[in-house]
Amino acid sequence: MNNTNSSRFKDKAFRVFGLSAIIFCMLTLVIFIGFIIYQGAGRLSWDFMTSLPSRFAERSGIYTAWIGTLWVLVLTTLISFPLGVGAGIYLEEYGNKGKLSKLLEINIANLAGVPSIIYGLLGLQVFVRMMKMGNSILAGALTLALLILPIIIVSTREALRAVPSSIKEASVALGASKWQTIWKQTLPASFGGILTGVILAISRAVGETAPLIVIGALAYVPFVPESPFDEFTVLPIQIFNWVSRPQHEFAINAAAAIIVLLFITFLMNGIAVYLRNRWQQKINW
Incomplete structure (x- = not known):
């Protein structure tokens, strides 16, 4: 041969x-x-979605869990989006391209692969104990924001790098400042990729259980949280609580809750793909 x-x-x-x-x-x-x-x-039924947790499987629902998930999801997005995108823009557009910058870039990439339980321990020490936030939604959102910040920073930098340098050079040649070039040219051209990375990072945060268990998120919450400082539970913890019980009826409840969680995750991923394709169609380089 x-x-x-x-x-x-x-x-x-x-x-x-x-x-x-x-x-x-x-x-x-x-x-x-x-x-x-x-x-x-x-x-799955409307009663299942609107019922409080109970020790009786047929009466138990996920109302407090999915409301807590929405609270954590919204707060995590509000915290991580501006910080992650801002850090990515600074590192890519303003940071010096020296040894320190390369070391920082390597460390950020490594942080994206750190086990989530480590972020839970960090959140427990910093947010729960040192900052006295307790087992609150805000402490959980800050912990998850730390978890996904490296992913958002890396995806932001990659999206900015994908913009042709000729676009930036043409803008500067026409008299635009660096920030005007970033705001009017670079960000609109890269926003589809940035938004995709952000949504995929948040999708990962939705399914995280270990960090929230470490900071003290409860498995049983008989009330709906009304502020960021209330105690909470989320769907992954509720699922973990149900599958750990020997009764088969609770396993059925856990399967139904998994379907809801999968729907939320698939919906966010679908939005990410749609927005990416829509932004790519608008850009003509």
Whole structure:
């Protein structure tokens, strides 16, 4: 077998291997999601969405959990979006391209891979104990904001780098200042990529359980939070609480709650894809 035939054989073998891996992953995902839908779809109802938690499975609902999830989601977005995007703009457009900048860039990239439990311990020490926030929604949102900030910073910088340098040079040549160039040219051209990274980062925060358990988020909350300083629970913790119980009825409740959580995650990912495609269609370089 000559080199040409060998290369063709390897190419076909890799294609078969890659296709097989995709099919295996998709089948596994379909089986898992299908089993969850089969088990929990019958439990979904308006009463399930609006009922408080209970020790009786047939009476228990996720009202406090999904309201708490929305509180945490909104606060996390409000905290992480301006900080992460602002830091990404500064590091990419204003920061010096020296050794310190490279070291900082490496550390930010490494922070994106740190286990979430570490951020939970940091949030417990800083927000819960030192800043006396207690087991509040605000403490949970700040902890999750720390978790996703590196992801937002990295995605912002990558989106800014994707803008052709000719756009920036043309703007400066016409007399625009650096900030005017960023605000009027660079940000609009890169906003689709930035927004996609932000939404995907927040989608990760929606499903996090470990950091919130560490800071003291409760598994049972018999009231709806009304302010950022109230105690709270979220859907992942409610699901964890139900699956840890031996009764099969609570496992059905957990499957129904997983469907709601998956719907929220898929909805956010769908919004990210839609906004990215819409912004890309508007840009003509």
